[in-house]
Amino acid sequence: GRPVEHLRSDGKKVMAGQPLEHIHNFLISATYSKTREKYLAVDPFMIFMSAPYLQSYFHNLLSNKLVELGYKVERTQDAWEIVGVPKSVLERFSERSKIIDRIAEEKNITDPKEKAKLAAFSRESKSKSVPEHELYDLWKDQLTKDEFEALQKIKGQYKGVSNPISVRDAIDRSLDHFLQRNSTAPVKRVLGHAMALSYGSGYSPEDYENELKARENVLYGQENHIPILTTREMVQAEEEMNRLAIWGKGKKRPLNPDYKIKRDFLNSDQKNAVTQYLRSTGMVVALEGMAGSGKSTLLQELSDGVKAVGKTIIPIAPSSQAVEVLRREGFPEAQTIAAFLINPKLQEGVRDGIICVDEASMSGIPTMSKILSIGKYQNARILLSGNIRQHHSPGEHGDALRILQQRAKIETIHVKQNMRQQTEDYKRAVNYAANGKILESYQVLDKHMKVVEEIPDYDERINKITDTYIEAEKAKRTCLIVSATNSEKDRISDLVREKRKKEGFIRGQEKTFETLKDLSLSESQKKDLISYQENHVVRFIKNQKKAKGEKGMFKAGSHYEVLPRKNKDEVKVRDLKTKQVLTLPHENPEYFTVYQKTQTRIAVGDLIKPTANLTTLQKTKISNGSGQKVKAFVNGNIQLETGKTIAKDSYHIAHNYTSTTYAAQGQTSQEVLVSMNETGGVSDQSYYVAISRGRSRIRVFTGDKDELKRAIVRSGERTTAKDVAREHERRLLEQKQRTHHKTMNKNIEKYAVSRQRQNETTRDISNRVKTDRYE
DSSP: OOOEEEEOTTSOEEEEOOOOOOOOOOOOSEEEETTTTEEEEOOTHHHHHTHHHHHHHHHHHHHHHHHHTTOOEEEOSSSEEETTOOHHHHHHTOHHHHHHHHHHHHHTOOOHHHHHHHHHHTOOOGGGSOOGGGHHHHHHHTSOHHHHHHHHHHTTTSOSBSSOOOHHHHHHHHHHHHHTTOSOEEHHHHHHHHHHTTTTSSOOHHHHHHHHHTOTTEEEEEETTEEEEEEHHHHHHHHHHHHHHHHTTTOSOOSOTTOOOOOTTSOHHHHHHHHHHHTOOOSEEEEEEOTTSOHHHHHHHHHHHHHTTTOOEEEEESSHHHHHHHHHTTOTTOEEHHHHHHOHHHHHTTTTSEEEETTGGGOOHHHHHHHHHHHHHTTOEEEEEEOTTSOOOSSSSSOHHHHHHHTSOOEEEEEOOOOSOOSHHHHHHHHHHHTTOHHHHHHIIIIISOOEEEOOSHHHHHHHHHHHHHHHHHTTOOEEEEESSHHHHHHHHHHHHHHHHHHTSSEEEEEEEEEEEEOOOOHHHHHOGGGOOTTEEEEESSOEEOOTTOOSEEOTTOEEEEOOOSSTTOOEEEETTTOOEEEOOTTOGGGEEEEEEEEEEEEETOEEEESSOEEOTTSOEEOTTOOEEEEEEETTEEEETTSOEEOTTOOOEEEOSEEEHHHHTTOOEEEEEEEOOSSTTOOHHHHHHHHTTEEEEEEEEESOHHHHHHHHTSOOOOOOHHHHHHHHHHHHHHHHHHHHHHHHHHHHHHHHHHHHHHHHHHHHHHHHHHHHHHO
16 A cells, blocks of 8 residues: 555654555556557446446455355455454554545545545555565564554454355345336446455456346346346336326316416517416326526416316425425425425315416436326316426436326426516527537537636636636625535535635634535445444434334434444434434335434535525424525524524524535526536536526636537436337347347258258169169
8 A cells, every 4th residue: 555654663654655455456548459450449438337246346356255264254335354463453554544534624525426536535655664574573663562463363263254145145136226216226246346345245247247147127228338227116117007007188168268467578489378278188297488588477377277166286395495496486385395295184175176387307206106196086186387408306316307298298387578687699599408519518618608717726626716707796796606526515615714704704703613515325234234334414394103112202303322332223313402312214214314423614605505495493494495695693503684593503504605407496696607527427418408597697617618518418317217118128129139040040950951961862772773673
């Protein structure tokens, strides 16, 4: 490993590497092809895409071999460890990690990917290390006598692997993990994750491949030359959702076909949309409006038309922030989708009425299917307001709105007139993107508006972004910074804060608050006891009964810290308020969310936002994601400029200076600053969402214009399970045809050989007859 400081037995400090397992591999980047008679360069794309699988493959072989040699291994959250190695030894030979953690703490960096970058930047040159032949003696000097003897005794003292997982269970859990949030998954990622769940269990990589191939419910396809899979259950889920929507076609009478528009200021698109919906006969109808098309104002007019015939309309939205916007715009009865789905009274209230789903593109197939089922049961119509060119649900599988439009062919009402952007060029750029003409949109921003700035140096680039933000704040313009990745978002946010301090926007002494960061664990991961560490906190989102022998229940909104594990078959948690110790019901992961403890520094003048719905000390609600400004601190609590106060133990608070494109969807500001590069988080969807947030000004910052252009044309649409099923059936048919042709060819060959033998036999007999005659 890279050199760190060691104390030698003679008392002298030297730089030397640590005993960290790793292997250096070299790949020849070009080779001569005899068949094509020229040099060919290696395309590393497939290797990079297979990196998690290759890493798991390596650790699978290594851990299995160590078990064969007499060691026992134990799976950890990130990898595995040899059982019996003293904790003091692990800590002593983790100096590199300590150095990185110290630098990260100084720079307030918590993201694992950013920490990995620190590891690269903080490396000492290997040329400073002591000679390799001296390393063993140096490492031995770092150990106490007891530690060295403990290491000597490990081999043979323990056997096997702790809590082994079978190949079948590993594949099950891997499929559950990936297919919770996507309808398809790369085959190698599924296999790699399955192997990582059972290091040291003795199973070979081929065992996992054979288990996956043996499953009749798994279907295979390809995406960008990468093998992917889905299951028949995923296909059935898509088909069931489509059946519900198709069933409702033509089932309704027109609501109010003769309604006269009251709001004369509506444009022709808006008026036509209202009239078309009130004359519609479908149970499920989509209202597709481009960003800034005035859907909210349109819905107010539509609501009047619905109420005029005695019907009710209940808007529901995926986030509390979106609900807050709907309530401000005349829909006090608006609810989150989550609240609507679990509240029978709300569902009953829409009987024979209309369920209006805002930001419908953010709903996955499970949620959409539930909404359609409720609509059918309550004899209600469903209006899906959204745009399939914007983001899909990050937490659920399936682009439900797009599938309903393209596969179920539901009636779709289009609102295309853009009312948000205030300059013609800016509006033209957004309109191009809304219609899928991404490069034309980019050309307007770059060549006509000249707002795309290429700054190759990363630090210089984020410095320019933050300077531009400060300029906007000085000019009293609302400004939104949009980044494609969470790690970059955090770095930009930290730099904005530093500059706001220097400019006097943030004043006084900072106070540190205990906060929580959502780990975004899948339900499969939450069922895995390894996922729970001492610095984790569990927050219940639904009421849940406690374990047998424990009275009461876990209440929604309550927080429990994870305690050190003493029993490997259970996780104990402690209520942060009552200090009561209980057993976590990890077998019901849908009832809670898992967070990591963090710390957030806040001062007067800071811009913050809740990361969950909060209740103030005045008993009012503050919606998740709603921007707030800190006015003062009162008894350690945070007083906002609104006059409301957030308790110091609210936990769910973050700075509000930068947003990802997912968080920015639904937001609007006078000026938008977009930071985009060639990262995997960039697509046509993220580009469209990002550039359409501003009203009057936009700036785009990138490290490489050419790379950015290649990135923004990548489709953000997810492959459907039905797409994979069709390709799977096509391949099976082709395979059967090939098999049939081979069989036919063999039969023809056999027939030809048989005929040849018959002919030869006939000639032989004929020749004998002739011979006999002459004789």
